[in-house]
Amino acid sequence: MTDMPDLIALSSPTEERNPATTDLDTLPSAELTWRILGADAQVITAVQALAVPLAALVDACVAAIVAGGTVHYVGAGTSGRLAVLDAAELAPTFNAGPELFRAHLAGGPEAMLHAVEGAEDSSDLGAALIAEHCGPDDLVIGLAASGRTPFVGGALAAARERGLVTGLISANPQASLATLADHALLADVGPEVVTGSTRMKAGTAQKLLLNALSTATMVRLGKTYSNLMIDVRPSNEKLVARTVRMLVQASGVDAAEAGRVLEEAGGSVRVALIALLAGSDAAAAREAADRFAPDAARIGDPAGIRAAVASLGTAG
Incomplete structure (x- = not known):
């Protein structure tokens, strides 16, 4: 018992x-x-x-x-x-x-x-x-x-x-x-x-x-820009579409342009977003993304997107 x-x-x-x-x-x-x-x-x-x-x-x-x-x-x-x-x-x-x-x-x-x-x-x-x-x-x-x-x-x-x-x-x-x-x-x-x-x-x-x-x-930890998911893993069609839509929402470009820049960025949402916001090419955006990596101690910009865009000459 x-x-x-x-x-x-x-x-x-x-x-x-x-x-x-x-x-x-x-x-x-x-x-x-x-x-x-x-x-x-x-x-x-x-x-x-x-x-x-x-x-x-x-x-x-x-x-x-x-x-x-x-x-x-x-x-x-x-x-x-x-x-x-x-x-x-x-x-x-x-x-x-x-x-x-x-x-x-x-x-x-x-x-x-x-x-x-x-x-x-x-x-x-x-x-x-x-x-x-x-x-x-x-x-x-x-x-x-x-x-x-x-x-x-x-x-x-x-x-x-x-x-x-x-x-x-x-x-x-x-x-x-x-x-x-x-x-x-x-x-x-x-x-x-x-x-x-x-x-x-x-x-x-x-x-x-x-x-x-x-x-x-x-x-x-810098996984978002504004209220947008910038580290989303596009593992299915819905998430791929969400990634492109997010770039459109953040930058104001059309879906075709967002998709083109995302492809040039090798699928990196961070790099594509910086390129679109700064009006730069993917190579420059990637270098800026590396210089301003995510940092929880960077109050107000933990993802580093704003700092990266500003370094390329445009305020994000």
């Missing part, structure tokens, strides 16, 4: 019953969906309240990556799957591979589709992950809706022992793992519409925080 868990350990806002949804199974579909979405609306307020600590974690991620380190996400279940999704989407969007952001899911890749029993309950597995995958300049962010997942706790404790900067993203304002985090983002979203179903509000909060964290980090 399996040992009964400590009831104190089970105490968490994510496990409480929501008094506003005790009649959930009596509702018609229209009222049911209205009630669910109404609860979801509360998540935005809870997440926006974390803007200041989130900014501090962004700065820590930027510092780690600039130093040559990697940001590691560590999670289990829904939290871990959201982390895997966020890290995977950075490659096509910002041309940022696992050398910048890497996600580790309790139970391994198989757990993306199927629950791996017991994986999240092992702190030793979390600690072993840090020993195997983390270097001296890395940063570790744990994700745990309840704020007490042993796998995540083991990883954070091991990271702290090695002197690594740590973060925690949770939906429990009293998360026990917060003591292991230099940066704790604890979203107060309250109990779920369906008791304990943390793929709902808790998952939405974590998804929003991950989106903001990784996007802000990429912007700070």
